[in-house]
Amino acid sequence: MGMINTNWSRNTSVTVCLLGEHMAQRVGVSDAGTGGASKRVSRVRVAVRLRPYMEAHDEKGEGPCVRGLGPQSLEITNWRNATETLQYQFDVFYGEQASQQEVFLSSVKPVLPHVLSGQNASIFAYGPTGAGKTHTMLGSSEQPGVIPRAVREVFHLVREREKESEDWEYSVGMSYLEIYNEKVLDLLAPNSQDLPIREDKGRNILIPGLTHTPLTSFSHFHTVFLPASLNRTTASTKLNQRSSRSHAILLIKVVRSQQGPTHRQQTGKLYLVDLAGSEDNRRTGNQGLRLKESGAINLSLFTLSKVVDALNASGGCRVPYRDSKLTRLLQDSLGGSAHSVMITNIAPEYKYYFDTFTALNFAAKSKLIVNRPFVREIVCSSTTGKRPQDEKGSRGTAEPQKKKVKAGDKEGQEGNPDCVPRPSRSVCVYMHCCPTTTADTVADAPTGDLSPPVSSVLDRLLALEKLMMGTPERERLNLLKTVAQSRREIQELKEKQKELESRALQLREANSTTEPLAQDLPLFQNSLPPLSRKQSTAARPKKQQAVVSPLQVSQECPLQPCTAVNNPVLCSSVKRKQNGEVLEGKENSVMDECALSSDWESRLDPAVLEKSRQHILQVLNSGSLKELKALQLIGDKKAKLIMGWREVHGSFSQVEDLKNIEGITAKRFSSFIKANLLSAVGR
């Protein structure tokens, strides 16, 4: 690898590269003191911790390749030019001598009070394998790391807050998981399977089924956490005897509930993340399973890097959170709503040079990420006098969260298990700065009686809704406007529909023995028989294709049973009159009525029929989904099946091939062909 062993004392006289707020900017040594030392505060606080030099990792006796310059800066040898170093500036730099206490006090402790106020915080350790991530996060019994110190501090803060005011009650709970080979595994329930990751309408990331254990004290935490840590997947590699083969995420959830008539409930989450190390398999000596693990680790870390790049890119490009489980779970920590601290661990030996270099560059670009923290609060004003069931209710039981999920609850029990079940007749409001989506509004729409235009607007709404879930915030605002517009359209259409229905009803009542006036109600120009009030809903103008122009009937074959009319629809209305039946829905199209006549085909002009057949065949072969659905008796499902068939088998050589489609029986085909030919020749 041709490493250069730098004599640090020589560096003062040479040019150095400075990497400060932004990436690689070369400056002369005289500028180094000012050029990169920007005081701009980044929301994602980035600390770098240098592990003590270990001779065991320096077979060639090359000495360290990194050294600290001050409380915020360090330099690393420039591998391209031995006479240069690369300098970096971070929020904090912890040298080899830094204690666990120091790391905790300056980087972690300051963010913890936010968690008690309903905000999220993330502390994560990043860096190459063997650089000290687990040491930083977990530590040992002699040198406890961030995790035990943070949890102890959370309990300490809770006790203090409880002493200060009796208005708020606090409850603390934990979940603990690992991402191993792209599987989310519950470390508190070691036999569990890969858990799904979901996102609710408030963009909270959820893992239904993940165990949540209420905690009463720090020592209680210890008894739960320690055995669970042993469930984490670790193994020996050439670089680390006990290398973490998974990303571990400990979630500490603090729910605080206000006492009194109005129940405010704030939920803050603290994510403590020990990432698996990035690995160079030429050096780790990984093979077989280790190599597979390494692939998953590197892939997720690569995605993490892409996420950071996308967040830093201007122009709001897509952030690939969904490309790995890790980034999906860290979505809130990077570019989300959490107060985030990234502790980048690096090793000083030359053996780690390129890993260190990569880690430092990653850390430098992560500094630019801005999160937008907000308080997650539910306000419940209950008319029952009952207060919302909070975590106190399940204190002392290790209950899988999925049991708390109540399907169909509009406030999102399923979407957001943090919204605990609320009492009946209570009003729950989410309060945070993010715009909420309109899933609840969509759910309100009476989909059962939507006419086609309404359902298409609804489809648009649902599509927008889906789109919004993976869209950056400022685009979401635009989408929200479109959603609002669509809602207005739905409302207008519903009103129009109601008006038409009531007019139809009035007409029928007024002309109980006569036909309704076509000019009064254009959509009903092919008048339906008189209806009772009860039947009136069936008279909705669902099928605009029922409105057809007069048939081109063969002169030689006048329509016999329907001699009074030369229109299949009118024919059907006569038939309806005869049997007093009301038909509705596409499958029972009025076309079926005329189609019941067995010799209908012989009464139509063969040339026109052939032309119509060709037209149907053409639609079957090249029609879009919409065009296929415009055919009689073809709904959404059948249209999709037709498209699928086309893709697999190519063109339909004749319309009869339609019988190859699942669900199209000979009888159904016969109805289809009659209905469509009649409809087509009618045009």
Ligand SMILES: Nc1ncnc2c1ncn2[C@@H]1O[C@H](COP(=O)(O)OP(=O)(O)OP(=O)(O)O)[C@@H](O)[C@H]1O
């Ligand atoms: N600041 C430190 N002071 C003393 N020892 C340290 C420090 N950092 C790391 N070590 C030691 O270095 C070794 C490797 O550290 P650790 O296991 O924490 O690395 P890691 O980054 O978590 O590795 P991996 O990604 O492979 O799990 C351990 O023996 C650990 O005790």
